Amino acid sequence: MISDQKFALISSLTLDSGHVLERCEVAYKTWGRLNEMRDNVLIVCHALSGSSDVEDWWGPLLGPGKAFDYTRYFVFCGNLLGSPYGSASPLTVNPSTGSPYGPDFPDTSIRDDVRAHKLVLDALGVQSVAAVVGGSMGGMSALEWPLCTPVGYVNAIIAIATSADHSAWGISWAEAQKQCIYADSNYQDGYYDMARQPTSGLAAARMVAMLTYRSGMSFDKRFGRTSPTKRKRPQKSNEDLVVGDSGKFGNGTSQNPKCDAFRSRKRARIEAANAIQTPTHRTRSPVFSAQGYLKYQGDKFIRRFDANCYINLTNKMDTHDLTRDRIVRREGTDEVEEAFTEVLKAVPPKALVVSIDTDNLFEPEQQVKLAKYLPDATLSTVRSEDGHDGFLLEFEVLDGLISERLKEQCSWVYKGPPLLESNGTGSAAVKDSVFGEVESEW
Numbered sequence: 001m002i003s004d005q006k007f008a009l010i011s012s013l014t015l016d017s018g019h020v021l022e023r024c025e026v027a028y029k030t031w032g033r034l035n036e037m038r039d040n041v042l043i044v045c046h047a048l049s050g051s052s053d054v055e056d057w058w059g060p061l062l063g064p065g066k067a068f069d070y071t072r073y074f075v076f077c078g079n080l081l082g083s084p085y086g087s088a089s090p091l092t093v094n095p096s097t098g099s100p101y102g103p104d105f106p107d108t109s110i111r112d113d114v115r116a117h118k119l120v121l122d123a124l125g126v127q128s129v130a131a132v133v134g135g136s137m138g139g140m141s142a143l144e145w146p147l148c149t150p151v152g153y154v155n156a157i158i159a160i161a162t163s164a165d166h167s168a169w170g171i172s173w174a175e176a177q178k179q180c181i182y183a184d185s186n187y188q189d190g191y192y193d194m195a196r197q198p199t200s201g202l203a204a205a206r207m208v209a210m211l212t213y214r215s216g217m218s219f220d221k222r223f224g225r226t227s228p229t230k231r232k233r234p235q236k237s238n239e240d241l242v243v244g245d246s247g248k249f250g251n252g253t254s255q256n257p258k259c260d261a262f263r264s265r266k267r268a269r270i271e272a273a274n275a276i277q278t279p280t281h282r283t284r285s286p287v288f289s290a291q292g293y294l295k296y297q298g299d300k301f302i303r304r305f306d307a308n309c310y311i312n313l314t315n316k317m318d319t320h321d322l323t324r325d326r327i328v329r330r331e332g333t334d335e336v337e338e339a340f341t342e343v344l345k346a347v348p349p350k351a352l353v354v355s356i357d358t359d360n361l362f363e364p365e366q367q368v369k370l371a372k373y374l375p376d377a378t379l380s381t382v383r384s385e386d387g388h389d390g391f392l393l394e395f396e397v398l399d400g401l402i403s404e405r406l407k408e409q410c411s412w413v414y415k416g417p418p419l420l421e422s423n424g425t426g427s428a429a430v431k432d433s434v435f436g437e438v439e440s441e442w
Contacts, residue, residue, distance in 0.1 A: 001051075001085065001304065002027070002029070002051055002052065002053050002085060002086065003053075004029060005027050005028070005029055005052060005053070005079075005086055006027070006028055006029065006030070007025055007026065007027055007028075007086065008025070008026045008028065008119070008120045008123060009023060009024070009025055009026075010023075010024040010025075010026060010116060010119055011023065011024075012024070013112070013115070013116055013119075015106055015107075015108055015109070015112045016108075016109040016111055016112055017106055017107055017108075017109075019106035021081075021088055021106070022095050022096070023095050024081075024087075024088045024116065025086065025087055025088050025092060026078055026079065026081075026086075026087050026088070026116050026117065026119075026120050027052055027078070027079040027085060027086025027087045028052050028076065028077060028078040028079060028117070028120055029052040029053055029054070029076075029077050030074065030075060030076050030077075030124075031054075031062065031068070031070035031073075031074075031075040032069075032070030032071065032072070032073050032074045032075050032419065032420060033074055033419050033420065034074045034124070034125065034126070035074075035413075035419060037127065038125055038126055038127040038128075039126075039127050039128040039129075039130060039412075040072065040073050040074055040130055040410075040413050040419075041073070041074050041076060041121065041126050041128070041129045041130055042068060042073040042074065042075045042076070042129075042130055042131055042132075042133070042406075043076050043077070043078075043117070043129055043131070043132040043133070043142075043145065044058065044068060044075060044076070044077045044133050044134065044138070045077070045132065045133070045134030045135075045137075045138030045139070045141035045142050046077060046079070046080065046134070046137075046138050047134075047135060047136040047137045047138050047392075048136065048137045048313050048314070048317065049301075049305065049313075050138070051079055051083070051085040051086075052077045052078060052079040052085065052086070053077075054068065054075065054077045057392060058392070058395075060395040060396075060399065061395060061398065061399050061402065062075070064418070064422035065422070066399060066403070067133075067398070067399045067402035067403045067406065068133075068402075069418075070420065071418035071419060071420040071421070071422045072413050072414060072418050072419060073130065073413060074126075076117075076120075076121065076124075078113070078116070078117035078120060080108075080113050080137075080141075080313065080316075081108040081112055081113055081116060082105065082108050082309055082312035082313050082316060083309060083313065084304075084305055084306045084309040087116075088105075089101070089105060089306075089308075089309050089312065090102050090103065090104075090105040090190075090306065090308035090309050090312060091306055091308075091309065092105075100194075102190055102191055102192075102308055103189065103190025103191060103308050103311075105308065105312060107312065107315055107316070107319075108312065108316055109316060109319055109320075110137075110140045110141055110144050110316060110319075110320050111144055111148050113141060114141060114144045114145055114148040114149070115148055118148070118149055128152070128153050128154075128155065129145070129149075129153060129154045129155065130155050130156065130406075130410040130413055131154075131155060131156040131157065131158065131406055131409065131410055132145045132146075132154055132156075132157045132158070133157075133158040133160070133402060134158075134159065134160065134162070135159075135160035135161050135162065135354075135391035135392070136160070136161050136162055136361075136362065136388065136391060137162075137313075137316075137317055138160075138162075139159040139160050139161060139162025139163075139362075140162055140163070140166075140317070140320045142157045142158065142159045142162070143157065143159050143162065143164065143322060143347070143370075144322070145157065146346060146347045146348055147322065147326075147343070147346055147347065151346065154348060155348055155409065155410060156348055156350065156351070156352075156405070156406070156409040156410060157347065157348060157351045157352075158351070158352040158354070158402055158405060158406075159351065159352070159353050159354070159367075159370060160353075160354040160391045160398070161354065161355065161356050161359055161362050161367070161388055161390070161391040162362055162366075162367070162370075163320075163362050163366035163367070163369070163370065164321075164322045164323075164340060164344070164366070164369060164370050164373065165320060165321035165322060165323070165324075166317050166318055166319075166320045166321070167362075167363075167366065169361075169363070170317065170318075170361060170362070171318050173208070173209075173212050173361065174314040174317060174318060176208055177205035177206075177208045177209055177310075177314065178205070178310075178311055178314060180201045180202075180204035180205040180208060181198055181201035181202055181204075181205050181307050181310065181311065182201070183201055184198035184199075184200050184201030184202070184307075185198075186198040186199070186200075186201075187201060187307065190307075190308050190311070192307070197302065197306070197307055198307050199302045201307065202298075202301065202302050202305065202307045202310060203295075203298030203299060203301060203302050204298065205310060206297055206298045206301035206302075206305075207294040207295070207297060207298045210294060210297050211294075212360060212361040212387075212388065213361065213387060213388045213389045214386055214387045214388070214389055215358040215359075215360060215385060215386065215387035217358060217385050217387075218358075218385045218386045218387060219290055221385065223288065223289040223290040223293065224289075225288060226288070226289045227287065227288060227289060228286050228288070228289050228291075228292035322340070322343050322344065323339045323340060323343050326343050327339045327342055327343055337373075340369075340373040341373055344373045344374050344375070345375055347374055347375060348375075349375040349376040349377075350375075350376050350377065350378065350405075350408075350409060351371075351374045351375075351377040351378070352377070352378050352380065352401065352402075352405040353367050353370045353371040353374065353377055353378065353379045353380070354367070354379075354380050354381075354382060354391070354398070354401060355367035355368070355379060355380070355381045355382065356381075356382050356384050356386075356387065356388060356390035356391055356394075357381050357382065357383050357384065358384055358385060358386070358387045358390065359387055359388045359390065360387055360388065361387070361388040362388060364381065367379060378405075380401055382394050382397050382398070382401075
């Protein structure tokens with residue numbers, strides 16, 4: 001489902017759990033080229049249901065003159081371990097048995113991902129990283145990069161809508177989602193036939209997740225108490241999903257080779273997703289538009305995700321804690337504060353922390369805490385009606401915030417002419433993301 005993806009093979013990778021993954025594959029994508037010093041690397045970290053394809057879920061930030069300017073940076077995005085989109089996961093073959101791991105795939109941590117991706121960068125000849133940027137689960141990765149690599153390897157970080165550790169609130173929402181999957185009779189403790197996935201449970205889990213990604217304000221404004229027939233999503237063929245020069249969907253060709261290529265890749269993804277046979281399950285017809293929207297999200301998600309992968313990734317988020325095994329955390333406010341101060345002093349100064357004011361999953365207080373403990377950090381609050389998903393929707397604001405900070409902290413990247421010629425166009429805005437947490441207008 002991902003075009004132009006590359007793969008690295010790690011002969012053996014020892015995980016935080018002590019388990020050794022033999023023949024560990026890591027999927028990744030890159031844009032741009034390395035400079036002579038091999039220090040113009042910009043790492044972009046994806047969120048839970050995302051992929052290495054930054055153009056799919058953060059496309060408006062990728063392109064000449066944008067935050068992720070591949071005419072100056074070597075942009076790298078690695079797929080997380082446990083994800084169904086190419087890296088080692090429950091779907092990949094266990095070399096010891098010759099069969100897919102399934103539920104026997106070991107638990108992985110954010111730190112395991114960073115170490116695996118660091119090995120890939122080593123193989124590519126990278127000497128140091130200019131900056132790491134990520135939101136949500138990707139923000140967790142961004143925070144771990146300077147802590148899992150030698151001092152000075154990472155020059156700057158930008159952490160968006162994330163936290164220093166996964167809160168009890170976040171863990172509880174994840175548990176509710178996993179219980180949806182466990183309750184599906186097809187789950188079979190994870191040893192299900194791939195032709196009979198626990199689709200009802202996985203769809204319900206996605207519906208619960210969508211409620212944490214958005215805000216009550218956004219749902220009330222978008223749906224109110226209207227019926228599905230009054231807010232029916234327009235039916236479009238794949239041919240209708242065309243990106244024009246303005247970056248908005250319309251009909252006809254774009255007269256721009258880059259946009260035409262983007263359109264072709266988008267069509268291929270949609271066709272691949274639609275080709276997956278989705279087992280049917282009986283549900284009552286929705287009475288309200290909001291119910292229909294959630295059902296649509298669940299049905300779409302089960303076409304592109306795997307239940308064991310979903311459980312593995314949510315478990316990974318649950319274990320996120322920057323102080324874990326790095327310092328002894330004792331009960332009491334003062335001790336906890338000392339622990340975070342001690343650990344985070346190893347992070348490069350002047351980190352940018354971005355908060356979404358209506359975020360109900362990674363609440364703004366968590367970003368305030370991050371900015372407090374990170375050395376000389378800056379906290380910027382983005383106003384959005386869309387809750388946590390604001391980090392995937394407020395493109396214009398984020399582009400400005402990220403660009404400004406990168407130009408300040410990675411000034412050497414902007415000196416001299418670009419490494420690649422620019423045609424003056426950036427990536428088109430993604431309106432129907434296949435892999436991102438934000439879906440199309442319903």
